Amino acid sequence: GPDGALKWRFPTAGAVVASARIDATGRVLVGSRDDMLYAIGSDGALEWRYNLGSDIDAALAVAPDGTLYVGTDHGVLYAFER
Secondary structure, three states, X not given: OOOOOOOOOOXXXXXXXXXXXXXXOOOEEEEOOOOEEEEEOOOOOEEEEEEOOOOXXXXXXXXXXXXXXXXXXXXXXXXXXX
Protein backbone atom coordinates (compact mmCIF):
# COMPACT_ATOMS: atom_id res chain seq x y z
CA GLY A 1 0.00 0.00 0.00
CA PRO A 2 0.92 3.64 0.14
CA ASP A 3 2.57 3.13 3.55
CA GLY A 4 5.27 0.88 2.03
CA ALA A 5 4.03 -2.31 3.70
CA LEU A 6 5.26 -5.61 2.25
CA LYS A 7 2.73 -6.93 -0.27
CA TRP A 8 4.26 -10.41 -0.81
CA ARG A 9 7.56 -12.24 -1.00
CA PHE A 10 8.69 -15.15 -3.14
CA PRO A 11 11.69 -17.22 -2.00
CA THR A 12 14.06 -18.86 -4.47
CA ALA A 13 16.75 -21.45 -3.74
CA GLY A 14 19.51 -19.10 -4.92
CA ALA A 15 20.46 -15.45 -4.88
CA VAL A 16 18.57 -13.00 -7.10
CA VAL A 17 21.24 -10.60 -8.38
CA ALA A 18 19.59 -9.01 -11.44
CA SER A 19 16.53 -6.82 -11.72
CA ALA A 20 13.14 -8.40 -12.21
CA ARG A 21 11.04 -7.43 -15.23
CA ILE A 22 7.31 -6.92 -15.54
CA ASP A 23 5.63 -8.11 -18.75
CA ALA A 24 2.51 -6.64 -20.38
CA THR A 25 0.25 -8.93 -18.31
CA GLY A 26 1.71 -7.71 -15.02
CA ARG A 27 3.63 -10.95 -14.46
CA VAL A 28 6.95 -10.59 -12.63
CA LEU A 29 9.84 -12.36 -14.41
CA VAL A 30 13.03 -13.01 -12.48
CA GLY A 31 16.07 -15.22 -12.75
CA SER A 32 18.02 -16.73 -9.87
CA ARG A 33 21.35 -18.34 -9.14
CA ASP A 34 19.39 -21.55 -8.54
CA ASP A 35 19.34 -21.84 -12.38
CA MET A 36 15.60 -21.13 -12.51
CA LEU A 37 13.61 -18.55 -14.42
CA TYR A 38 10.43 -17.68 -12.52
CA ALA A 39 7.15 -16.14 -13.68
CA ILE A 40 5.25 -14.83 -10.68
CA GLY A 41 1.76 -13.37 -10.75
CA SER A 42 1.08 -9.91 -9.38
CA ASP A 43 -0.38 -11.67 -6.32
CA GLY A 44 2.96 -13.39 -5.58
CA ALA A 45 1.86 -16.88 -6.74
CA LEU A 46 4.15 -18.94 -9.00
CA GLU A 47 2.73 -19.22 -12.53
CA TRP A 48 5.60 -21.23 -14.03
CA ARG A 49 9.33 -21.84 -13.74
CA TYR A 50 11.97 -23.15 -16.10
CA ASN A 51 15.35 -24.68 -15.23
CA LEU A 52 18.02 -23.22 -17.52
CA GLY A 53 20.84 -25.28 -16.01
CA SER A 54 22.99 -22.25 -15.23
CA ASP A 55 22.92 -19.12 -13.08
CA ILE A 56 20.90 -16.18 -14.35
CA ASP A 57 22.88 -13.10 -13.35
CA ALA A 58 21.91 -10.62 -16.07
CA ALA A 59 18.78 -8.52 -16.44
CA LEU A 60 15.96 -10.00 -18.52
CA ALA A 61 14.56 -8.24 -21.59
CA VAL A 62 10.96 -8.23 -22.81
CA ALA A 63 10.37 -7.34 -26.47
CA PRO A 64 7.30 -5.41 -27.66
CA ASP A 65 5.78 -8.67 -28.95
CA GLY A 66 6.10 -10.20 -25.45
CA THR A 67 9.11 -12.42 -26.19
CA LEU A 68 11.30 -12.79 -23.10
CA TYR A 69 15.09 -12.95 -23.57
CA VAL A 70 17.30 -14.47 -20.89
CA GLY A 71 21.07 -14.94 -20.86
CA THR A 72 22.87 -17.41 -18.59
CA ASP A 73 26.36 -17.94 -17.21
CA HIS A 74 27.01 -20.83 -19.59
CA GLY A 75 26.86 -18.49 -22.57
CA VAL A 76 23.42 -19.23 -23.96
CA LEU A 77 20.66 -16.75 -24.81
CA TYR A 78 17.12 -18.13 -24.50
CA ALA A 79 13.91 -16.71 -25.98
CA PHE A 80 10.52 -17.55 -24.45
CA GLU A 81 7.08 -16.87 -25.90
CA ARG A 82 4.69 -14.84 -23.82
